Amino acid sequence: xxxxxxxxxxxxxxxxxxxxxxxxxxxxxxxxxxxxxxxxxxxxxxxxxxxxxxxxxxxxxxxxxxxxxxxxxxxxxxxxxxxxxxxxxxxxxxxxxxxxxxxxxxxxxxxxxxxxxxxxxxxxxxxxxxxxxxxxxxxxxxxxxxxxxxxxxxxxxxxxxxxxxxxxxxxxxxxxxxxxxxxxxxxxxxxxxxxxxxxxxxxxxxxxxxxxxxxxxxxxxxxxxxxxxxxxxxxxxxxxxxxxxxxxxxxxxxxxxxxxxxxxxxxxxxxxxxxxxxxxxxxxxxxxxxxxxxxxxxxxxxxxxxxxxxxxxxxxxxxxxxxxxxxxxxxxxxxxxxxxxxxxxxxxxxxxxxxxxxxxxxxxxxxxxxxxxxxxxxxxxxxxxxxxxxxxxxxxxxxxxxxxxxxxxxxxxxxxxx
Ligand code: NIG
Ligand code: FE
Numbered sequence: 001x002x003x004x005x006x007x008x009x010x011x012x013x014x015x016x017x018x019x020x021x022x023x024x025x026x027x028x029x030x031x032x033x034x035x036x037x038x039x040x041x042x043x044x045x046x047x048x049x050x051x052x053x054x055x056x057x058x059x060x061x062x063x064x065x066x067x068x069x070x071x072x073x074x075x076x077x078x079x080x081x082x083x084x085x086x087x088x089x090x091x092x093x094x095x096x097x098x099x100x101x102x103x104x105x106x107x108x109x110x111x112x113x114x115x116x117x118x119x120x121x122x123x124x125x126x127x128x129x130x131x132x133x134x135x136x137x138x139x140x141x142x143x144x145x146x147x148x149x150x151x152x153x154x155x156x157x158x159x160x161x162x163x164x165x166x167x168x169x170x171x172x173x174x175x176x177x178x179x180x181x182x183x184x185x186x187x188x189x190x191x192x193x194x195x196x197x198x199x200x201x202x203x204x205x206x207x208x209x210x211x212x213x214x215x216x217x218x219x220x221x222x223x224x225x226x227x228x229x230x231x232x233x234x235x236x237x238x239x240x241x242x243x244x245x246x247x248x249x250x251x252x253x254x255x256x257x258x259x260x261x262x263x264x265x266x267x268x269x270x271x272x273x274x275x276x277x278x279x280x281x282x283x284x285x286x287x288x289x290x291x292x293x294x295x296x297x298x299x300x301x302x303x304x305x306x307x308x309x310x311x312x313x314x315x316x317x318x319x320x321x322x323x324x325x326x327x328x329x330x331x332x333x334x335x336x337x338x339x340x341x342x343x344x345x346x347x348x349x350x351x352x353x354x355x356x357x358x359x360x361x362x363x364x365x366x367x368x369x370x371x372x373x374x375x376x377x378x379x380x381x382x383x384x385x386x387x388x389x390x391x392x393x394x395x396x397x398x399x400x401x402x403x404x405x406x407x408x409x410x411x412x413x414x415x416x417x418x
Contacts, residue, residue, distance in 0.1 A: 287316070
């Protein structure tokens, strides 16, 4: 079936020749077509152009049995956001810790007291796969209506083999049910259970010798992750786990340098990580290591905002020629929101990124960090028809400017209006 969108005020993030990722000064450029049309065949983008050429182009479709036309005067079309870092499978919220935080406890202090990730692990152990699927489904749907079309979901609240499998099976179920494109990451080392305190290397042994082979045997994960940071897992732990993961073909996407210059970025690059994420603590050594790599530096503005962390030096990274991606990190402890429009606003407001830079950082670059850049991330011929139609807006810059509003009016995923 053919679906045609006409009188598009602006078709945003168009690519004639799609690129894998956008780096450095190129991040400040996006291509748009004003007063445009867009043609979708089945689940793919087939063609686009200026309304001035529409009558000529549409004649080529004279023999099509069914053409559905949408006149969207006054509205824009953007490719859906790709959100390359989330933890949306979890049981229960953690607003009690939020209050502890307001009273002055740090993220690490809350974790030391058995709160934080361990608190979520306890609740997860009490939940069934069905319960996890149901709550995560609601989060996925909410994200869809805010413009997200592809998402990475991590395990990591299971901590033990059977519980991790439960989380990953829930992600598999969501993948079968949802129109969003989903990739699964086995977050192998997220926090040390109380009973393993002081025996960290034994915990890592269990992850490598028991959990990982089971995850691989059921083919439940695309990627592998380690929280390599102060108070959590060391570079040596990460080294062992990532090496073991590589043997099963699992490319790393790791949590790094959120709480300190942890060496996480370098160990990620060493194992050709698809992305290293968080990056509050980035100096010249980290930038040098990333410049010579295929690893996508990914900043999580929601977590830094919610935890009041120092800001990642995004300007310095872009000015050095690096690509930057922005993802939501949606999770109950450090970023309880999956609103990518707000993430884009934070990129502009707090990290001094230009609107064009946040568009690249939340579409093409996060598609790369998800491993789906060939199919998603821009409006390009042959790519999947995943895009959203905006409310009437004056400019594309209005999207990150008008923070807190949902500017998404309609969403198409895989050629189907949602
Ligand atoms: O990305 N940094 C580690 N993990 C998550 C937080 C998980 C939690 O607090 O539940 C994050 O921020
Ligand atoms: Fe995270």
